[in-house]
Amino acid sequence: MRVLLVDDEEELVSALAERLSIRGIEADWVTSGEDALKRIQSKTYDLALLDVKLPRMSGLKLKKLLQEKNAEMKFIFFTGHGSENNFKIGSAEAGAQYYLAKPVNIDLLVHKMNEIFNK
Amino acid sequence: MSIQGKLKPKFWDYQDVAAGPFKRLFNFRRIWMLAVLLTTVVTLVPLISIILIDYKVTQNSIESEILLRTARLVSNTRRTISFFLTERRSALNFMIQDYTLEEFKNPDRLALTLENLKKAFGGYIDIGLINPLGIQEAYIGPYQLEGQDYSNEWWFKEILYRDVYISDVFMGFRQVPHLIIAVRHTQPDKSFYVLRATVDTNKFDQLLSHLEVDGEGDAFIINHQGKLQTPSRYHGKVFETLSLPVPSYSPRTQVLEGKNAKGKTILIGYAYISETPFILMIVKQKDILMKPWYRTRLQLIGFLAASVIIILIVIVGVSTYLVSKIQEADYKRIISLHEVEYSNKLASIGRLAAGVAHEINNPLAIINEKTGLMKDRLIIKKDQIESSTLIDFADSILASVERCAAITNRLLGFARHIDVSIRPINLKEVIHETIDFQGKEAEYRSIEVSVDVPDDIPQFESDRGKLQQIFLNLLNNAFAALSDGGHLNITVRKEKMDLVSITFADDGCGIPAEDLARVFEPFFSTRTMKGGTGLGLSITYGLVQEIGGNITVQSELGKGTSFNITLPLKPPKS
Numbered sequence: 001m002r003v004l005l006v007d008d009e010e011e012l013v014s015a016l017a018e019r020l021s022i023r024g025i026e027a028d029w030v031t032s033g034e035d036a037l038k039r040i041q042s043k044t045y046d047l048a049l050l051d052v053k054l055p056r057m058s059g060l061k062l063k064k065l066l067q068e069k070n071a072e073m074k075f076i077f078f079t080g081h082g083s084e085n086n087f088k089i090g091s092a093e094a095g096a097q098y099y100l101a102k103p104v105n106i107d108l109l110v111h112k113m114n115e116i117f118n119k
Numbered sequence: 120m121s122i123q124g125k126l127k128p129k130f131w132d133y134q135d136v137a138a139g140p141f142k143r144l145f146n147f148r149r150i151w152m153l154a155v156l157l158t159t160v161v162t163l164v165p166l167i168s169i170i171l172i173d174y175k176v177t178q179n180s181i182e183s184e185i186l187l188r189t190a191r192l193v194s195n196t197r198r199t200i201s202f203f204l205t206e207r208r209s210a211l212n213f214m215i216q217d218y219t220l221e222e223f224k225n226p227d228r229l230a231l232t233l234e235n236l237k238k239a240f241g242g243y244i245d246i247g248l249i250n251p252l253g254i255q256e257a258y259i260g261p262y263q264l265e266g267q268d269y270s271n272e273w274w275f276k277e278i279l280y281r282d283v284y285i286s287d288v289f290m291g292f293r294q295v296p297h298l299i300i301a302v303r304h305t306q307p308d309k310s311f312y313v314l315r316a317t318v319d320t321n322k323f324d325q326l327l328s329h330l331e332v333d334g335e336g337d338a339f340i341i342n343h344q345g346k347l348q349t350p351s352r353y354h355g356k357v358f359e360t361l362s363l364p365v366p367s368y369s370p371r372t373q374v375l376e377g378k379n380a381k382g383k384t385i386l387i388g389y390a391y392i393s394e395t396p397f398i399l400m401i402v403k404q405k406d407i408l409m410k411p412w413y414r415t416r417l418q419l420i421g422f423l424a425a426s427v428i429i430i431l432i433v434i435v436g437v438s439t440y441l442v443s444k445i446q447e448a449d450y451k452r453i454i455s456l457h458e459v460e461y462s463n464k465l466a467s468i469g470r471l472a473a474g475v476a477h478e479i480n481n482p483l484a485i486i487n488e489k490t491g492l493m494k495d496r497l498i499i500k501k502d503q504i505e506s507s508t509l510i511d512f513a514d515s516i517l518a519s520v521e522r523c524a525a526i527t528n529r530l531l532g533f534a535r536h537i538d539v540s541i542r543p544i545n546l547k548e549v550i551h552e553t554i555d556f557q558g559k560e561a562e563y564r565s566i567e568v569s570v571d572v573p574d575d576i577p578q579f580e581s582d583r584g585k586l587q588q589i590f591l592n593l594l595n596n597a598f599a600a601l602s603d604g605g606h607l608n609i610t611v612r613k614e615k616m617d618l619v620s621i622t623f624a625d626d627g628c629g630i631p632a633e634d635l636a637r638v639f640e641p642f643f644s645t646r647t648m649k650g651g652t653g654l655g656l657s658i659t660y661g662l663v664q665e666i667g668g669n670i671t672v673q674s675e676l677g678k679g680t681s682f683n684i685t686l687p688l689k690p691p692k693s
Contacts, residue, residue: 009481011515015488022495053477053563056603080480102480103487106495 001117002044005029006036006062007051007078016049016104023110033057033065040069047113052079060094067095074116076109078102128439130446147446154438162430170423174416181412185386186374188333189403193388194372196330196338197399200323201392203242207318208283208300210240215304215314223248223314229259236316244297244317249275251311260317269315278303278313285395288320288348288357296320296348296357324349332401334386334408341365342396354402363387366398376405456661463658467591471530474556478526482519489515529555544581546611546619547572553590554609557598565604572611576619579688585662592659593623593682600627600680617688626679635674 003025007013013029020027028043030036033054048066050059063075075095080102098112130147214232222228229246236243245260253270269275278284278301286299301315327338327349339351345365350357362380366373372390379385384405391398489512496502529552550570554561561568597607610622630638639660663670667687674680 009485011519012481012485012488015485015492019488019492019495022492022499053559055562056565058563080477080484102484104484106491 001025001046001113003027003113004036004039004045004048006031006033006048006054006059008032008053008055016106019106020110023106025110025113033059033062036062037065037069040066044070045073047074047076047116049076049078049109052077063094063096076100076112076116078104128443130442147442150445151438151442154442155434158434158438159431162434163427166426166430167423170419174419177415177419178412181409181415185334185403185405185408189386189388189401190372190374192330192332192338193374193390193399193401196327196401197372197390197392199326200340200397200399201395203322203326204285204300204392204395207240207242207316208285208302210236211300211302211314211316212283215302220248220312223312224257226257226259229257233259242318242322244319246314246316249313249315255315256312274299274301275313283394287342287346287396290358320349328352330401332403334403334405336401336403338399338401340392340397340399343398348397361400363400363402366400460658460661463592463655464588467588467595470595471556471591474560475526475530478559479523482522482526485519486516489519541580542583543578544583544586545578546576546621549583549586550590550609550611550621553587553594556591557594560598564598564601566598566601566607567605568607568609570609573613576611576613577688579619579686581686582666585666589659589662589684592655592662596655596659596682597623597625597627597680600629601625602627613688614685618685619688621684621686622681624679624681629676629678629680630672630674631676632674635672638672639670 003020005013005017005020005027006029007016008031010031013031017027017029028039028045030039033056036048048063050062052059054062059077059079063077066073066075074097076098077094077096078100097116100109100112128151130151218228218232229248233243233246236246245258245262245264247255247258247260247264247267249255249269253268253272253275255264255267255269258265258267274284274286282303284299284301284303286301288296288298290296297317297319299315300318301313303311303313305311323340327340330338332338335353337352337354339354340348341361342348343365345361345363347355347357347359347361354361354363363377366375366387366389368391370391370393372388374386374388377385377387379402386403386405386408388401388403389398493504493509493512496504547570550572554568554570557568560566594607601607605626607623607625610624612620612622614620638656640657660670663684663686669685671683672680673683
């Protein structure tokens, strides 16, 4: 399972990527939507973990663009913003498989990832 | 509570303390006074004018009526007296023309004539014939006057020059008031004789004393020297000199106003009786004649006073009622404004909380991942972590904690000012403080916010909490109008007259011209479907007014909107 993490907080995504790697999940990270689009040109990912709020290009928009390139790709959103309820509805509408609130519980994240791919 | 306190309406001393110095729309006391004054003027001025005019008209008509009545009485009485004298004179004239000298000299004939005169006309006492030498040649009467020499009598001297002579009333030999009527007859040979008759003035006296004169009036006759010729009721006995001046000659009946000895106003009607030395006078007391008018006048004044009192009571009552109602409505308006403001404040706080949560969650997430990673390395990978790596982790965690602390401190600093009133304000600081809350949002949406505050903007006294709310509202408004990548320019300029202007200019969607006039109206929103309450700008408008400022808006559809606030650099005198 290859995962791409996108969040504008570098310290956050780098640490999260390393933690996933420790758990045996191959995870790369970038800090913007533009970088993410560049990255998928050279590498294929099964899942993208996207922050909803990204500078210049929102997570929702990025998800659309990524999906255009790779229809098989799965998505999980995470955000530190807004009520959970709004976020749940928003991400479901956007076609995401799951949503998470920051700070992320790593075990829950890994569990969900496995769940998505074991289906 | 004193009576004054009970009567005083509530609005009299009403001050809306909570509303602040600029929110008072109405000066109720002034409205009340203006209403009372205006309605009083427009109601009382016509009323009083009409009554004054009526007063004058009625007074004049009553006065002229009195004058007319007096004049008519004088005129009629003069005619009567004149007729009385003319009648007697004509009888003598007839006789002197008709009779021969011999007939006059015949005592029986003369006695018969006197008898006939008495029967036919009355008033004759005696009759005598006087020759040119003034000797009475023939006489019939109650006295022995035959041969009497009248040549030195004043009346005889008078008759030498005239055909007819009527004397003043005098006592003469007889010691009773009488007058003489003498007629002269000139014969063809130029010799003449005089027929003289004495006429009793009782007839006059009766005539005048039976005259019905209103107003405690008096009718009498005087001669040209002012001597009473008949007795009067109030102005002296016969032959006494009248206390009033002799009225000047007029061929017509005259009525004058004058004062009597007691200083009371009297009406003097008089007429000169032609070919006699007599002046007929009728004197009336004006006060008594005017009595009916005084009664009418009293009624008129009473009516006026009652009307004025009733009108004033109604005006004061109605004005007080209406102004009280306006005050009540205004009070309710202020209450609901407070409620709306409060809910706007709550909404701002909600928005703030959401923004703050987002910002705090990011450093929290970093802390979470860093500590998680440390644990992972130690537990899962069983690594030996070098102290330099640990220090890196710790620094990263501390930096995130600091970020959280900065955010919470900012929030606290912001919240602390929300209910604080007038304080010295550094405008730049307040603007930046407010923008910081939207900083992340601006970053995500690539909105460029530029703030231009020149250094010559002095600190000034204002309400910091209200300013923050105003800026937050305008900022939210601009962000809603801007699309991603838009611009918001906040410019502060010092204006003349101790004013400072703050402009929020965005290049967002703009406001249609037809909506522009209504943007400050409560519940007017073009974003109702997108979560707008329609209250933000109306509250902003109210807040700006409360701190003594003014807000205007300019907008062009598709090009952007600019809100301009001007604030006084000096606090209002309240």
